[in-house]
Amino acid sequence: MQQPGLHGRNRDKNGEISRKHGNTLVSTLRKIYGPSFAPAAQPSDRLADVLVEMDEPSLTKLVHDHERGDLEGKVASA
Template identity: 40%
Template sequence: MARKGLDGRHRDISGRIDKKHSNTRIGTLRKTYGDHFAAGRRSDMMLKTLLAETGTESLHAYLRKHHR
């Protein structure tokens, strides 16, 4: 059973924070990170496509590099 972490994300039994799934849609991420997240991209685009197009390895890396 997953436990809720201090940062609001879920942790698995070992305590690791779950990563965002690559099939998460940009529209869903905009609910968390604001309407300006991935500006100019369609809301039905998947996270894996965004990461591939921008050459980043993870959502965390994308946020550090492109999202301010």
């Protein structure tokens, strides 16, 4: 399923993010990306539960860091 604004990427690619980081809380990701990350989600929501409904700016940040290999280190240090 192609989404606008993802520069040719699709949400299927994010299955890997969900498998690796699905238990990460939105509150942890907001420590990394700021309070506007996934604004519709509750802080106690898990990434796997909100990933398919995530807004484009938040998803782009997440995919970018994952593709660069930075996401795991950022989550671990948050």
